Amino acid sequence: MSKIVIALGGNALQSKNSAPTAEGQLEVVRKTCESLAQICADGHEIAIVHGNGPQVGRILLASETAKDVTPAMPFDVCGAMSQGYIGYQIQQALRYALRLKNINCPVLTVATQMVVDKDDPAFKNPTKPIGAFYTEEEATELQKTKGYTMKEDAGRGWRRVVASPIPKKIIEIEAIKKLWDSSVVISCGGGGIPIVENMDGNLEGVAAVIDKDFAAELLSEEVEADILMILTEVDKVAINWGKENQESISSMSLKKATQYIDEGQFAPGSMLPKVEAAMKFVRAYPQKKAIITSLEHAIDALNGETGTVITFA
Numbered sequence: 044m045s046k047i048v049i050a051l052g053g054n055a056l057q058s059k060n061s062a063p064t065a066e067g068q069l070e071v072v073r074k075t076c077e078s079l080a081q082i083c084a085d086g087h088e089i090a091i092v093h094g095n096g097p098q099v100g101r102i103l104l105a106s107e108t109a110k111d112v113t114p115a116m117p118f119d120v121c122g123a124m125s126q127g128y129i130g131y132q133i134q135q136a137l138r139y140a141l142r143l144k145n146i147n148c149p150v151l152t153v154a155t156q157m158v159v160d161k162d163d164p165a166f167k168n169p170t171k172p173i174g175a176f177y178t179e180e181e182a183t184e185l186q187k188t189k190g191y192t193m194k195e196d197a198g199r200g201w202r203r204v205v206a207s208p209i210p211k212k213i214i215e216i217e218a219i220k221k222l223w224d225s226s227v228v229i230s231c232g233g234g235g236i237p238i239v240e241n242m243d244g245n246l247e248g249v250a251a252v253i254d255k256d257f258a259a260e261l262l263s264e265e266v267e268a269d270i271l272m273i274l275t276e277v278d279k280v281a282i283n284w285g286k287e288n289q290e291s292i293s294s295m296s297l298k299k300a301t302q303y304i305d306e307g308q309f310a311p312g313s314m315l316p317k318v319e320a321a322m323k324f325v326r327a328y329p330q331k332k333a334i335i336t337s338l339e340h341a342i343d344a345l346n347g348e349t350g351t352v353i354t355f356a
């Protein structure tokens with residue numbers, strides 16, 4: 044039996060076959076929760092982290108668009124809203140999937156605040172893609188009219204990018220640890236609500252979207268997980284991504300992963316943070332492993348049949 048922190052990609056949770064509706068996402072969540080329930084039935088203990096890039100981008104856009112009728116919500120509040128609705132969908136779907144396996148374990152979401160450094164250089168260099176994908180022409184227009192920073196995202200189109208500071212401390216970590224034994228806890232959604240700690244001890248939300256892969260890594264260290272599992276849209280990490288000579292990677296040591304990073308093999312804002320988070324985990328726990336695979340193949344990857352495994356050596 045292993046303790047596994049499972050990170051679900053925000054992009055991967057969006058339905059590939061339909062518009063990015065709440066209903067479409069719920070279908071993907073339900074399917075994913077069938078696998079998560081099976082992992083629990085196999086005797087593993089899991090905790091869930093999820094992304095929110097597309098979702099928080101749309102919440103922000105809706106809020107900005109409606110500002111003539113109702114005041115726009117700040118970034119941190121939009122992040123909290125994304126935790127609420129994605130967490131709710133996972134709670135509902137996983138409760139059902141667990142009950143089908145006669146597991147009556149509570150599933151709950153912890154609204155999680157994540158401390159970041161107010162001087163993190165990321166605030167001056169936005170890299171985190173959020174919201175919808177646009178054409179280059181649309182992106183240029185949005186840059187002009189709305190002042191957004193737009194970047195191409197891993198060959199998939201152009202997206203708004205925002206600051207993504209490194210997560211430093213999970214405010215609710217003690218509660219999450221206490222809940223671990225009796226429940227499946229969904230926490231650090233969207234990387235956590237980005238906040239800074241003021242001199243007087245007060246917490247204050249900041250405009251950013253934290254990378255959930257780094258947040259999941261931090262949680263994995265805190266709970267001393269055996270495996271960090273990052274689930275996205277691809278079964279394996281690839282080198283020469285999108286090129287004719289694209290090649291899937293089944294396993295990478297820290298040394299090999301560093302070499303691939305130096306060669307620029309992993310796109311910033313998408314695959315790079317996953318690989319970096321996996322590397323950080325095995326650097327902290329050289330005997331443990333991180334796995335990157337698709338939502339569909341979580342169980343196969345745990346059984347060593349697919350996925351990219353990142354190990355210390």
Ligand SMILES: Nc1ncnc2c1ncn2[C@@H]1O[C@H](COP(=O)(O)OP(=O)(O)O)[C@@H](O)[C@H]1O
Pocket residue numbers: 051052053054055056094096197274275276277279280281282283284308309310312313314315
């Ligand atoms: N080297 C690579 N190997 C595999 N996928 C890559 C690579 N570089 C970029 N990608 C893209 O990155 C995506 C995962 O990043 P992203 O969509 O941001 O993740 P998430 O599902 O966590 O939101 C993959 O689905 C793929 O389209």
Ligand SMILES: NC(=O)OP(=O)(O)O
Pocket residue numbers: 051052053054093094095096097233234252253254255256
């Ligand atoms: N916050 C975050 O990392 O979201 P994605 O998984 O959508 O990139």
